[in-house]
Amino acid sequence: MDFDKNKYKVWKLPHPMLIHWIVNPGLAFNELILGQRIPKITLIDKASDAPLMERQYVPCPHCNTIHSGSLWAKQGAFKNWFGLFCPDCENIIPCIWNLTSLVLLAATFPIWGWFRRPLESRWRIYKKNQFIKNKDLAPITAKNTSWLKMGLIYGTLMFCFISLPNIISADVTSKYIITQLLIWLVAGLAFGGTMKLFLGRRKKV
Numbered sequence: 486m487d488f489d490k491n492k493y494k495v496w497k498l499p500h501p502m503l504i505h506w507i508v509n510p511g512l513a514f515n516e517l518i519l520g521q522r523i524p525k526i527t528l529i530d531k532a533s534d535a536p537l538m539e540r541q542y543v544p545c546p547h548c549n550t551i552h553s554g555s556l557w558a559k560q561g562a563f564k565n566w567f568g569l570f571c572p573d574c575e576n577i578i579p580c581i582w583n584l585t586s587l588v589l590l591a592a593t594f595p596i597w598g599w600f601r602r603p604l605e606s607r608w609r610i611y612k613k614n615q616f617i618k619n620k621d622l623a624p625i626t627a628k629n630t631s632w633l634k635m636g637l638i639y640g641t642l643m644f645c646f647i648s649l650p651n652i653i654s655a656d657v658t659s660k661y662i663i664t665q666l667l668i669w670l671v672a673g674l675a676f677g678g679t680m681k682l683f684l685g686r687r688k689k690v
């Protein structure tokens with residue numbers, strides 16, 4: 486698939502954003518648990534001066550449709566375990582994999598390998614219905630995104646998955662619990678703030 490180089494800037498490997506997604510072990514959590522996936526190719530509209538998140542497009546290599554990146558954000562941006570579902574041709578838009586995810590997937594293959602096909606077909610039906618259900622929802626824009634909520638959800642999830650198992654299994658002090666809560670609160674706010682700065686920026690990239 487060729488793209489108009491004058492209109493779009495193409496983000497693909499070895500773009501630093503994508504390399505970061507591959508090498509940061511923490512992002513295996515986003516991929517495997519939350520089902521957040523990054524497409525192999527993202528197009529950034531060079532002409533527009535809208536916030537970055539509204540200038541992102543994802544091309545489908547199967548039907549050549551150039552989708553707005555917010556199409557998946559509208560569905561919650563998660564649960565894309567098998568890749569990004571194209572609502573036009575119902576194929577999967579290829580995504581990159583985080584290295585840690587790949588190692589974990591390979592190690593646990595004997596468990597999930599048996600269920601891959603039935604799981605994928607159930608997921609496809611789920612995704613198809615999700616797109617039908619959310620068809621008329623207003624597009625996601627930088628303005629109507631709650632970055633604070635995004636940060637707090639992230640912090641809460643990290644606390645539940647990383648600190649909570651420790652708290653339950655070990656004899657920890659209340660000081661430990663409070664420290665962990667504070668750490669994830671700050672991390673969550675930092676995450677939401679970074680996302681706001683990055684995805685909301687209007688400067689051309």
Ligand SMILES: [Zn+2]
Binds near residue numbers: 546548572573574
């Ligand atoms: Zn398609």
